[in-house]
Amino acid sequence: MLDLWNPWEIYDRLIDQIDPAVQVTASGRFGKWAFIENSEAGAGMAFHMPVESIARRLPADPSGMSLREVAAYAKSWNFAEAALGMAAVNSWYALPSRAEAAGFVPCQVNNWQNLFDPWSTEVAGKRVAVIGHFPFAAAALSAASELFIFERNVLDGDLPDTAAEYVLPTCDYVFITGSAFVNKTMPRLLELSRRAQTIIVGPSAPAATLLAEYGMNSLTTFSTTDIASFQPALGGQRLGGMYEAGRRIEFHA
Numbered sequence: 001m002l003d004l005w006n007p008w009e010i011y012d013r014l015i016d017q018i019d020p021a022v023q024v025t026a027s028g029r030f031g032k033w034a035f036i037e038n039s040e041a042g043a044g045m046a047f048h049m050p051v052e053s054i055a056r057r058l059p060a061d062p063s064g065m066s067l068r069e070v071a072a073y074a075k076s077w078n079f080a081e082a083a084l085g086m087a088a089v090n091s092w093y094a095l096p097s098r099a100e101a102a103g104f105v106p107c108q109v110n111n112w113q114n115l116f117d118p119w120s121t122e123v124a125g126k127r128v129a130v131i132g133h134f135p136f137a138a139a140a141l142s143a144a145s146e147l148f149i150f151e152r153n154v155l156d157g158d159l160p161d162t163a164a165e166y167v168l169p170t171c172d173y174v175f176i177t178g179s180a181f182v183n184k185t186m187p188r189l190l191e192l193s194r195r196a197q198t199i200i201v202g203p204s205a206p207a208a209t210l211l212a213e214y215g216m217n218s219l220t221t222f223s224t225t226d227i228a229s230f231q232p233a234l235g236g237q238r239l240g241g242m243y244e245a246g247r248r249i250e251f252h253a
Contacts, residue, residue, distance in 0.1 A: 007187035011075050014208055018068040018092045027062055027070075027084060030235040033203070034083035036091045037231075038067045042098075043224040043245075044090025045234065046204040047179035049079035056081045067092060074181065082182050086204060089181075093207040094223040099249055102209050107220065107248040115201055115220065116140035116175070123173050131189060132177030132202075133158055144173075152183075161185070168192035178205030178221065190215045203242070212253035220250045 026037040033045040058081050062070045067088055074085030093099065109117070113136050124143035133151040141147055148167050151158040159167065168174055174193040178200060180186040190198065194215045203222040211219060224230050224246040232238050233245035 007184070008075065010187055010190075010211070010214060011181075013210055014089050014093075014206055015068060015071045015074070017208075017210075018071055018089070020066050020068045022067040022092070024062045024065050024067055024070050024088065026231070027087070028231075030231070033234055034080070034087045035231070035234060036067075036070065036084060036087040037227065038088075038091045040092075040095055041227045042091040042095040043227055043230045044087045044092070044094050044206075045222070045242075046083045046086035046090060046182055047177075047202070048083045049179070049182055051079035051183075052081075054078050058084060075184075077184075079182055082184075083204075086181050086206075090204070090206050090221070094221060094249075096223050096225050099207040099223050102207065102251070104207050104221075104223070104249040104251045107250050110243050110247050112202075112248070114140075119173065119175075119199070126172035127170060128173045128175075129164070129168055129171045129193075129196075130175045131161075131164065131180060131185075132175075134177075137175070164189065164192060169195060171196045173197045173199070175199045175201055178202035181205065187214070207249060207251070209251060209253070216253060218250065218252045220248060222246055223249045 023039045034048045035045045037043045058073050071088040073081050076082045116137050117140050120140050125145050127146045128144040129148045130137045131150050149158050150161045150164050152161045174196045176189050197217050198215050199218040201220045205221040207221050226245045229245040233242050238244040
């Protein structure tokens with residue numbers, strides 16, 4: 001399990017497995033997503049957080065840099081920079097052949113709006129927490145006895161994210177947005193959820209089975225299968241959006 005005195009352990013292990021010979025070939029941002037492509041024809045994205053209270057150190061164009069070197073910026077406290085670092089991490093793990101070899105399989109429905117549907121019956125009568133305000137979570141998880149939604153920028157009905165310290169240890173199911181890797185809250189959220197069924201969700205999450213060692217029971221993320229369509233799809237130039245460039249994939253520990 002996670003060493004409580006070293007929350008960087010998850011990040012270091014994710015980064016260390018990346019082949020240093022693989023290079024970044026393209027990077028940027030479309031809307032809320034930062035993205036990275038690499039020389040293996042892998043692509044990854046992560047939620048862009050516009051928090052830049054400290055100066056960036058990552059070059060504006062990291063093309064040609066080692067993918068592992070760019071992935072290390074996932075540990076940056078400049079969250080906009082950290083998003084690119086996590087996108088680099090995700091571009092490695094989400095390569096279709098690598099994800100498949102690790103045990104990830106395509107989701108039955110390739111649509112994030114159906115993200116919570118597979119658990120709609122399973123959570124009946126349970127205390128359920130969702131980290132991140134997903135607008136379609138409440139309807140899908142309506143059978144829960146209690147549903148807590150945590151958000152840093154709270155909307156009506158949400159709990160502030162600091163309430164997680166008090167509430168998560170009492171929950172039966174916890175869904176954690178992959179963007180928690182960007183703002184560095186993931187290690188603590190996993191620790192608080194260690195008694196629950198813990199599901200990590202969203203394109204910001206790496207397709208890395210090692211997360212099961214830290215309490216993750218299920219993980220749903222995104223794998224790009226058509227690298228040529230990745231940027232146009234992410235940039236809104238494809239009618240089907242990101243789904244025209246890839247597919248949602250899942251792993252159950």
